[in-house]
Amino acid sequence: MPEVRGRNLYRLMKFICGTSFMMYGYDAGVLGGVLLHQPFIDAIGLEGTGQYTIPMISSSYSLAACVTSVVVGFFAFRIGRRGTIIMGNIAAIIGTIIQSSSYSIAQLIVGRCFTGFAIGCVSSAVPTYLAETGIDVGDRGPANAFNAIMLIGGVPVAYWVDYGFTKMQNQISWRLPIVFQAIFAVVSGGCMLFLPDTPRWYYARDRFDEGDAVLARLIDTPSTDDPRIHEVRRDILLAIESELEANASLHWRQFITMGIIDHTPLKIIRRLVICFWFPFIREWMGSSLMAFYSAIILKNTGASLGLISLLSGVQNIIFALGCVPLYYTIERTGRRTILLYGAMLMIVLMVIFIVLVAIPQNSAISWASIALLWFYLFVMGYAYQGTVWLYCAEISPLEYRHIGGAATSTGEWLGTFLNVFVGPIGFDNCGWRYWFWVLSGNLIALPFVYFLCPETGGKTLEQVDYLFSKTGVPAEIAKGQHTEEAWIEKVDEEKKSAEAVTVSVNAQSSGIPRRVER
Template identity: 65%
Template sequence: MKIVCGVSFMMYGYDAGVLGGVLLHPPFLNAIGNPKDVWTIPMITASYDLAACVTAVGIAFFTFNIGRRGTIIMGNVAAVIGSIIQASSYSVSQLIVGRLCTGFAIGAISSAVPTYLSETGIEIGDRGPANAFNAILLISGVPLAYWIDYGFTKMDNQASWRVPIIFQCLFAIFSGGAMWFLPDTPRWYYARNRFEEGDAVLAKLNDSSVDSENVQNTRREILAAIEAELEANSSLQWKHFLTSGITDNSRMKIVRRLCICFWLPMIREWMGSSLIAYYSSVILSSVTEPHLVSLISGVLTTFFALGCVPLYFTIERMGRRSVLMYGALTMTILITIFTILVAIPPTTATRWAAVGIIFTFLFVFGYAWQGAVWLYCAEIAPLEYRHIGGAATAFGEWLMTFITVFAGPIGFANIGWYFWIWVIIGNVVAVIFVFLLCPETGGKTLEQVDYLFVGSGFAGLRKNFVTADEVGMWEEKEAVERKEAVAEKET
């Protein structure tokens, strides 16, 4: 399950980076008619992000019916179709259609894979390393795409850009084909009232019989969480979404949690990751020698991927909240120093210092925010609304990616280094957001996470959260109250 999900995310990273390496390649430009205006290339690039953004919203209305597994399979099928259309393109319009198809694919995959991984984890400590491994493969896809582009573009023929694009089909065929033989998550089966299938999958994941204590305890927790969330539906009001959940006074803060799923990845893209990944060549050209830009860009994306590796070993020990908050604080300092270095009159020393800061920034970003955000959003989304939480996460990610990718080159061209002030603000907002609104979810089951948001005030500031024993007492008290209410009604 981890490998199949990881390969899907590796395709996501590969697809995000593969076109950037051939956009200025003469055979590619010849194939699409050598466009001269300033809008065509940004639109080709950004159409992918726009499609993923729209898909994340659209699929929220039906993915609960087809399940996490079905959504991942659907995304991989769409990726194959989109890759074929792009690789056979001889016009801008055909290329954009292909980009839209792969954007749909990535929108579906990015909304379902983190949820699938989190819901199939058995031990409490499974979720962190699984999602960290996923992030490693995701970011590894970016330098893989870059180095394949780097090699193929040494040739001067049409295969030099078509082969790298069609190569991503291998990821999709493996992942979609293997997922066909895997089950959906037990939590999804229980939420769909398919109890026998849920029991069977839960038993396989625990490698024990259905009657075992582990299986039965997990089963009771899941069913209790479903019942509690269904009861909380009565207080769910859509007007709360308009205020990002700030006015959500319901007991389980369902709206607030779904809004966090949207804002956290949106803030992540505001912090500069996509801007640097998509336009590393443009950024580096302003701080280093032209003949070194291509090589340093490749090493930079590789460094980004390496930053995700330590997260696999430390996420459960450090905790999600600490990784996000202190990572954002460190990145705020680094990007501020970088902005100062590019703002002052350039010298050889300041240029290379700026390059070093960007390397460090992306390494910290890979560690602190690339994998932890997917994990955190999958954990805090309520079970009955986890498909919506996944869609909100992907929507926030791709909405800000589209804005950044489309506006980035325009901003650099018109205001120069001042554009980096926007990125600094994003990093400052990230620190404040996590500090006030994001409680620690590590060391708790997905069902216990529901109770982290119970209470008043800022969730991130509360020191004493509900313990597992208190959760059991709370559920027992609720059961007694329900029985008393039924008896009173009958009387």
């Protein structure tokens, strides 16, 4: 079988990562479609349980993913981005088996915890894998937009599978939809076994030959002596050097200040803190709340019961469709612009929606509120679903990208857990006033992006480091005002150092820099 190379290799990587994220979306939505199905209730023993039982079953998945995201930061760098994705898919298969064979609430929750562990691994590693394997600057945006389409697309797939199977009144009607998620894990995990890890991870682990080989495959060149490989490797090693020099300024006390006090030259702590808070804020804006509880939300708008089931499926499709334009526009428009104007528009839409659900309902007002909600979800899918994953992967420093991925996933799943657990309780006790909580998330997002998030589009991952640098020259490099060669010469002049900036590969090599050392 011929080796897949070049653009075809990157397309394959995008498809496999997208399949993992579709499993994530499918798993998030599949249980919601069977929770009120009588054969499921009878088998699990939900009849007569308290009001906290269903939220706990749903949110145990999110809580497990949150805990996993914290733990995975301690070992993900050792096993790599690829290894973390494979481990997540294996755990998903185990969780699927436990859930689909459940005959008690406890067994179901254990299965949900396994799949939560799986999604914690996948969500922390996949965006990083896609960002680090993109060779061209314009690769990262469309790749992560495609990932978002697959993620949100998994939710309506789960809904419509549930919708079809729950027409039956037997045990297969809910067990088979749960089994179906294992297909995504088998495809993604099985294919990932035959793919390499990222060149940046290989270089960070001092595995230079493997890094060169992966770059040669991605660039589609027969020789590792290709000048393009030399250039990419040099940039990566320079970034590693800068980050290693910044290590001396790192201290755990600075994390307590949430990045406000950050003495590191490259603002490493602030960047990792942004990775945590950004997805948390997105969940605050109602992302998972609307995916998990679409039926409850539509019921509260005054829609008739006969329409709610059908409209829930349409709502999730609209959410997924919002991600499609992002694929074509993110590199032209830029991340910051999309995030800022998206938040502004969502604030306006949410204010109008709250007014509509607060006033006495009739048919016209109900349909208007549903239309507003769907427009809000479309904008959220476009502006925040894929862009946040991408932005957090881009701003994470290479030496700490596994921690950045873990922080992103932790923020995502902590926010999901809180909203999924509290959501139905909030709607029951507060009614339409609960939407002010969602509105406050949008109001927080606007200044967060404006003051803390510089534009990363059009720059390599290594140039993003310089956006947060205290010194002026690296920032000029990031803006394209100086070449990195000129910067290196200037640094050498200022330091008046005879130290070698790079170490030669070996006596047989072409002298390509292997590792930047001081």
